[in-house]
Amino acid sequence: IAPCDPYLEAFAKAGCDHITVHAEAGPHLHRSLQAIRALGKKAGVSLNPGTPASAIEYVIDLIDLVLVMSVNPGFGGQAFIPSAIGKIQDIRAMTAGRPIDIEVDGGVTDKVSGQLAAAGANAFVAGSAVFKGGTMESYKANIDGIRNAALLARGEAI
DSSP states (O other): OOSOGGGHHHHHHTTOSEEEEETTSSSOHHHHHHHHHHTTOEEEEEEOTTSOGGGGGGGGGGOSEEEEESSOTTOSSOOOOTHHHHHHHHHHHHHTTOOOEEEEESSOOTTTHHHHHHHTOOEEEOSTTTSOSSSHHHHHHHHHHHHHHHHHHTTOOO
């Protein structure tokens, strides 16, 4: 939604705990993030594949979540864009120990979730990769595969 600011209060009143805006969704990202925080909500910024990590450097202290888009938004089933891994590494370095979540959306499968976790991501959005197989058992196995690859990459127990 662009511009996003006119909708922030409505999302807050609807019960959102986190509100994430695209870095490009308005003329003043800093003001949007301040408005989200003034509503008592956690603030997130989404970065499209063509938007560099440096776009959030000046507002890093206002951010609780960065959503790295690893496909161009619009429809499901797209192939993962590998440059997202470097962007995640850059963002994790930029956070400098702050408790900022890095979430990845787009092309997330068990083949890439480990690389994403190793780069610094700690939350994953998976759509098409989950719903392959057509049964509850296959959905569970797909989710387990994505989670387990990420846990292994971080050296955590499965």
